Amino acid sequence: MKDHYLKPIFEPSSVAVIGASERESSVGEQVLRNIREGGFTGEIYPVNPKHKTVQGLKCYSSLNDIDHPVDLVVFAIPSKHIPKVMRECSQHGVRGAIVLSAGFSEVGKHGEVLQNEIVDTAKTFNIPLIGPNCLGIIRPRVGLNTTFAKSTARKGHVALVAQSGAFCTALLDWADSEGYGFSAVASLGATADIGFGDVLDYLSVDPDTHSILLYVEGISDARSFISGLRVAARLKPVIVVKSGRNEIGSRAAVSHTAALVGNDMVFDAAIRRAGAVRVITVAQLFSAAQTLASGTRVEGPRLAIVTNGGGPGVMAADRIADLQLPLAELSKDSVDKLSKVLPEHWSHSDPVDILGDADAVRYEEASRIVLADKNVDGLLVLLTPQGMTDPAACAQGVIRAARKSTKPVLACWMGEKLVEKGRHLLSKAGIPQFRSPEAGVDAFGYLAGYRRSQKALLQTPPPLTRLREPDVEGARMIIENAFDERRYTLSNTESKAVLKAFRIPVSPSVNVNSAADALIAAENLGLPVAMKINSSDITHKSDAGGVRLNIREPRTVRTAFREMMNSVALHSPEASIQGVTIEPMLDHPHAREVMIGIVQDPVFGPVISFGTGGTAVEIFADNQVALPPLNEYLSKQLIEGTRLSTFLKKFRNLPEANMPELIKVLQRISEIACELPEINELDINPLLVDENGVMVVDARIVVKEPSTTTSHYGHMSIHPYPAELESIWQLPDGTNVTIRPIRPEDATNEQSFIKNMSAESKYFRFMQSLEQLTPVMLARFTQIDYDREMAFIAEINGGTADARIIAVVRYVSNPDHHSCEFALVVSDEFQRKGIGRHLMQRLMTVAHNRGLEVMEGEVLSTNSKMLKLLDRIGFRTVHSTEEPEVVQVRRHL
Numbered sequence: 001m002k003d004h005y006l007k008p009i010f011e012p013s014s015v016a017v018i019g020a021s022e023r024e025s026s027v028g029e030q031v032l033r034n035i036r037e038g039g040f041t042g043e044i045y046p047v048n049p050k051h052k053t054v055q056g057l058k059c060y061s062s063l064n065d066i067d068h069p070v071d072l073v074v075f076a077i078p079s080k081h082i083p084k085v086m087r088e089c090s091q092h093g094v095r096g097a098i099v100l101s102a103g104f105s106e107v108g109k110h111g112e113v114l115q116n117e118i119v120d121t122a123k124t125f126n127i128p129l130i131g132p133n134c135l136g137i138i139r140p141r142v143g144l145n146t147t148f149a150k151s152t153a154r155k156g157h158v159a160l161v162a163q164s165g166a167f168c169t170a171l172l173d174w175a176d177s178e179g180y181g182f183s184a185v186a187s188l189g190a191t192a193d194i195g196f197g198d199v200l201d202y203l204s205v206d207p208d209t210h211s212i213l214l215y216v217e218g219i220s221d222a223r224s225f226i227s228g229l230r231v232a233a234r235l236k237p238v239i240v241v242k243s244g245r246n247e248i249g250s251r252a253a254v255s256h257t258a259a260l261v262g263n264d265m266v267f268d269a270a271i272r273r274a275g276a277v278r279v280i281t282v283a284q285l286f287s288a289a290q291t292l293a294s295g296t297r298v299e300g301p302r303l304a305i306v307t308n309g310g311g312p313g314v315m316a317a318d319r320i321a322d323l324q325l326p327l328a329e330l331s332k333d334s335v336d337k338l339s340k341v342l343p344e345h346w347s348h349s350d351p352v353d354i355l356g357d358a359d360a361v362r363y364e365e366a367s368r369i370v371l372a373d374k375n376v377d378g379l380l381v382l383l384t385p386q387g388m389t390d391p392a393a394c395a396q397g398v399i400r401a402a403r404k405s406t407k408p409v410l411a412c413w414m415g416e417k418l419v420e421k422g423r424h425l426l427s428k429a430g431i432p433q434f435r436s437p438e439a440g441v442d443a444f445g446y447l448a449g450y451r452r453s454q455k456a457l458l459q460t461p462p463p464l465t466r467l468r469e470p471d472v473e474g475a476r477m478i479i480e481n482a483f484d485e486r487r488y489t490l491s492n493t494e495s496k497a498v499l500k501a502f503r504i505p506v507s508p509s510v511n512v513n514s515a516a517d518a519l520i521a522a523e524n525l526g527l528p529v530a531m532k533i534n535s536s537d538i539t540h541k542s543d544a545g546g547v548r549l550n551i552r553e554p555r556t557v558r559t560a561f562r563e564m565m566n567s568v569a570l571h572s573p574e575a576s577i578q579g580v581t582i583e584p585m586l587d588h589p590h591a592r593e594v595m596i597g598i599v600q601d602p603v604f605g606p607v608i609s610f611g612t613g614g615t616a617v618e619i620f621a622d623n624q625v626a627l628p629p630l631n632e633y634l635s636k637q638l639i640e641g642t643r644l645s646t647f648l649k650k651f652r653n654l655p656e657a658n659m660p661e662l663i664k665v666l667q668r669i670s671e672i673a674c675e676l677p678e679i680n681e682l683d684i685n686p687l688l689v690d691e692n693g694v695m696v697v698d699a700r701i702v703v704k705e706p707s708t709t710t711s712h713y714g715h716m717s718i719h720p721y722p723a724e725l726e727s728i729w730q731l732p733d734g735t736n737v738t739i740r741p742i743r744p745e746d747a748t749n750e751q752s753f754i755k756n757m758s759a760e761s762k763y764f765r766f767m768q769s770l771e772q773l774t775p776v777m778l779a780r781f782t783q784i785d786y787d788r789e790m791a792f793i794a795e796i797n798g799g800t801a802d803a804r805i806i807a808v809v810r811y812v813s814n815p816d817h818h819s820c821e822f823a824l825v826v827s828d829e830f831q832r833k834g835i836g837r838h839l840m841q842r843l844m845t846v847a848h849n850r851g852l853e854v855m856e857g858e859v860l861s862t863n864s865k866m867l868k869l870l871d872r873i874g875f876r877t878v879h880s881t882e883e884p885e886v887v888q889v890r891r892h893l
Contacts, residue, residue, distance in 0.1 A: 134189025156181020
């Protein structure tokens with residue numbers, strides 16, 4: 001297999017420093033010194049035309065004067081000179097570049113021109129470029145430090161990736177004093193070429209990296225960022241901290257949804273969907289990394305507390321509430337068991353206060369009983385060193401209880417000298433211990449958040465649900481009519497028609513332009529009715545006097561029409577009025593008012609919002625957001641993230657709302673977000689939800705001209721599961737074979753498929769002896785990013801308990817975005833039946849349709865059947881690789 005394209009940057013065999021210097025405190029001097037003193041064992045080439053030697057090393061006047069291969073070039077010279085040297089890099093076969101220098105796009109138009117020039121050279125000659133305006137790269141294992149930071153980094157298993165060089169230098173200094181180490185440190189600067197997604201992709205398969213820390217200031221390429229983050233997060237914990245949390249988007253909002261959805265809410269939703277965990281502070285960043293890298297995992301979010309002090313227990317319970325985690329409710333059986341082993345005055349609830357005179361036996365028994373409770377997913381044990389307390393003995397009691405349970409146990413031994421031995425015992429036993437109750441709860445919160453995010457990561461919804469097919473073309477024609485009239489806000493009637501095209505129930509409405517027509521419409525619809533001003537220029541109709549409800553008398557209809565028209569004209573004289581909309585008054589005594597919407601985030605594209613509806617939505621501000629596409633699970637998660645979710649359940653005289661129908665509406669809104677990139681903003685407010693179903697009362701859609709992207713789902717940051725690529729094919733004997741893109745739930749069948757292959761077939765596929773796929777390989781193969789890779793499985797008995805994979809074919813796009821690498825494997829008993837040829841032709845068609853121009857791969861020279869197949873479908877041998885037993889093949893698509 002090929003090395004990762006970023007290996008020359010993180011593990012080069014040789015480094016050239018352009019601008020190497022002996023001038024103290026200069027960037028060129030510090031970088032060269034760091035490389036020399038860091039223990040780098042490769043070749044080092046200082047480049048500076050003013051010197052013969054620098055820091056005791058031979059110095060070269062230019063890159064072209066170096067008569068040896070150079071893997072990595074580090075630039076520490078003024079920006080105006082870098083384009084010329086980048087062209088020399090292309091001639092010299094350089095494999096990676098780091099531009100530390102500033103003076104590019106951040107200084108204006110001239111700098112932007114320079115930046116575009118060096119990036120164009122880098123992309124043309126496949127030279128991955130870090131920066132510009134960055135701190136550099138540190139790779140402790142190979143002794144590489146290409147930064148100009150004064151601090152160094154110890155060896156460790158946590159990778160740090162950040163845009164800010166200043167943040168990296170401060171964090172390196174802090175981490176060194178606290179004893180933290182790193183597997184890699186990457187300061188990316190302007191991310192003009194290599195961004196978060198590329199580095200995350202590299203670190204995801206780096207064996208030295210067990211967890212990844214990200215410091216994010218802003219995202220320029222959402223699709224690449226989400227893609228790389230999902231790849232990394234499915235293999236190891238990724239923890240994210242972002243600056244600018246309280247910034248609200250400056251876009252002019254003409255809908256409730258846009259006013260409620262801020263940039264940080266969307267970023268938070270993206271992180272959750274990608275399987276990562278977000279924290280707020282730097283201290284939490286390392287705490288989360290340690291907790292998650294320990295391997296401790298939870299099956300649910302319910303945390304129980306055992307404490308010998310009421311105050312710390314309440315502090316922990318308060319923090320649980322802050323994090324919106326459920327405090328575990330102990331079963332009656334557990335309460336009865338605890339009452340038998342605890343003093344009479346114990347708390348009889350969670351937090352379990354075992355009182356200040358608790359000894360080791362009491363701690364052990366209470367912990368054992370609580371851990372055995374089915375309503376408990378994890379336990380936090382607190383101790384304050386009171387007069388009768390033996391902290392070390394109590395720690396031993398907790399350790400004994402923890403060993404008998406598979407649930408996570410966390411501890412907080414509060415104090416310092418008196419509890420030092422107890423803390424040591426807990427750490428030695430592998431029980432995470434913290435210095436405050438809040439820190440312990442936070443740690444459990446990371447575990448619960450990681451579980452929730454990982455479950456979200458496994459969701460691969462298609463763009464369209466399995467429900468009744470929507471009339472996408474009809475909806476698009478309504479929008480095109482508005483474009484023809486040079487309008488960008490649809491009327492309430494038009495908006496409802498779009499929703500109806502996607503099978504969302506809407507209340508009937510009629511537009512009228514006179515009092516007489518209003519009366520006719522009211523009689524036809526049936527009194528009582530509601531009357532609303534029809535104007536695309538007025539967002540809040542009630543504020544303008546443009547709403548009348550529960551009109552029961554015919555004569556009142558005409559009076560209301562005249563009064564509304566006058567009131568609105570007085571309140572909003574510049575608004576264009578298209579008359580009045582008449583709607584029936586809906587009789588839903590048990591209905592809750594819900595708001596659902598779509599808003600376009602400038603970075604992540606379409607975002608779906610859900611929350612409390614009605615006229616006071618901005619006051620309640622109870623909404624959550626999610627990135628489409630949504631399925632049933634993700635829709636439920638979106639609902640459960642709001643305070644409204646509690647009100648949707650049975651409450652006093654209100655029956656439980658019809659949740660299946662509400663979830664269907666969210667999935668339909670997801671379809672709209674996927675299929676109609678013209679939607680800029682969408683408001684449904686209110687959507688009435690009761691025990692019988694749902695009904696849209698009012699809707700508003702703002703549209704925009706579609707972008708020029710050629711990709712069907714190019715406007716989205718997460719590519720939907722490509723259900724349109726599913727098909728049925730027949731073997732010569734008449735056996736039906738399902739051909740479809742792979743999904744995460746195929747992991748078990750994929751593992752069985754590989755295990756049942758012959759040793760020869762496995763060797764041909766993986767070019768090494770292999771019994772079965774490792775967990776990392778299995779995740780990598782089944783949890784794919786449909787945007788930059790594709791994998792088809794051929795399956796017999798699909799959709800049944802006897803489903804079986806008989807072949808897999810896949811491609812992964814190369815960094816140049818023009819070529820891809822393929823792999824094919826067919827079960828031994830199904831070879832020579834045409835399945836391999838069919839799958840390869842299918843794969844090539846998809847790759848071609850997605851703009852890829854070249855497909856290439858490596859085949860063992862002894863794999864004659866594969867080489868013959870590839871020859872028949874147009875592949876040609878390019879050359880043998882450095883390994884004579886491996887042949888490289890290629891086909892232009």
